[in-house]
Amino acid sequence: MTGPSSDAVDGTGAETAPQESAYRKMIAKSLLNQGNNQRLKRAIEKAKRGEQVAIAYIGGSITQGAGAEPLPTNCYAYRSYQLFKRMFAPADGSSIHLVKAGLGGTPSELGVVRYDRDVTRDGAVKPDIVVVEFAVNDADDETEGNCYESLVLKALGADNKPAVILLFSVFENDWNLQGRLAPVGWHYQLPMVSIKDAVVEQFLWTREQGNIVSKEEFFADMYHPTNRGHEIMADCLGHLFDVTDRAVSDEEDISIHKPPAIGNDFIDIRLLDRLNGPSIARINEGSFRETDAVLQLAEMDDHSLGTPQFPNNWMHTAEAGDAPFRMTLRSKRLILVYKDSGDAEFGSANIGVDGKMVRVADPHQVNWTHCHAVILYNERESAEHTVEIAMADGQQNKRFTILGFGYSP
DSSP states (O other): OOSSOGGGSSSSSOOOHHHHHHHHHHHHTTEEEOOOOHHHHHHHHHHHTTOOEEEEEEESHHHHTTTOSSHHHHSHHHHHHHHHHHHHOOTTOTTEEEEEEEOTTOOHHHHHHHHHHHTSTTTTOOOSEEEEEOTTTGGGOTTTTHHHHHHHHHHHTSTTOOEEEEEEOOOTTSOOSHHHHHHHHHHHTOOEEEHHHHHHHHHTSOTTTTOOOOHHHHBSSSSOBOHHHHHHHHHHHHHHHHHHHHSOOOSSOOOOOSOOSSOOTTTTOEEEOTTTHHHHSEEEOTTOOBOOOOOOEEOOTTOSSOEESSOSOEEEOTTSOSOOEEEEEEEEEEEEEEEEOOOTTBOOEEEEETTEEEEEEOTTTTOSSEEEEEEEEEEEEEEEEEEEEEEOTTOTTSBEEEEEEEEEO
């Protein structure tokens, strides 16, 4: 492999030839599936011609960059974007653009809600490549893969036919959900890169047996990579770029118009919040009149400052009274996004749909400032529904923040 240059082997260029060879063998193991290469080759050829190419990343905290120091420039997303520029872009690489949309502690159930806002920027950006990384976050996906496949199809279905790469990161305990999610990639012939396949086996080896990186070197904590770990993740993506560049292009594009591997119920989910809500639904905010400014932050793109997530929200405060939030809209599916918090001033809310209690939303379930997505209903046909959110008994003097909704018309 000659894509990622030799000085990217360990960040120093200090490896001996045998060590470099062993490192590259480890990286090569990450290529779970080359997949149909037509879309990715098209993006590479655009880059070589000096045309504008956007590479987007959506996922959890690893995609956000957790564990990397400094985060903006040492996270795997930025490093693989830089690799792509060095490999394919002429001149200064200014024609290649980064769209990074990782958000810590969140599954594809939330990713499908925020895809249009955070990846396509509501249509302003048409990414040529989309890297999807939820393999260690989707234990919290209530649909067990339906939202993941829906998100993948949402990306694949764009008019400009972007390449979608499935990236499977791994925890320190060697766990991920590759077994659940990889069938989506096989089904649509997508390129798949497995960090688990690359590093886990060699964790058990001694240096004499061929160990390249230890768990202590790869992981900053139980969940997130160190700079070294992020670099390895970037090199794994670089290996896919290189293999694809060298291959002959597939003659036909993939087919996405077939029965799903898991499900595609949430493919047309759209974000509804305080900003656009009045044009979509009939809303009576009741005692949820305030706007919460203490929100989960994420370093988007190459920014070092955190961007507040779901700023157009509705918040109930202790002094606001007990009038419920009511929303009536026509839809098939509805996802509520509310704020988790470790602040004792926050309390639970009862969630009702069409007069029936469907769940209690407890902001202390995770107990840190965090975006929590839950499904309120999932039906085959669109119908008018009324959602009512009210503070639970004895919680009227607490706070609760409705961050927004994801709805399917």
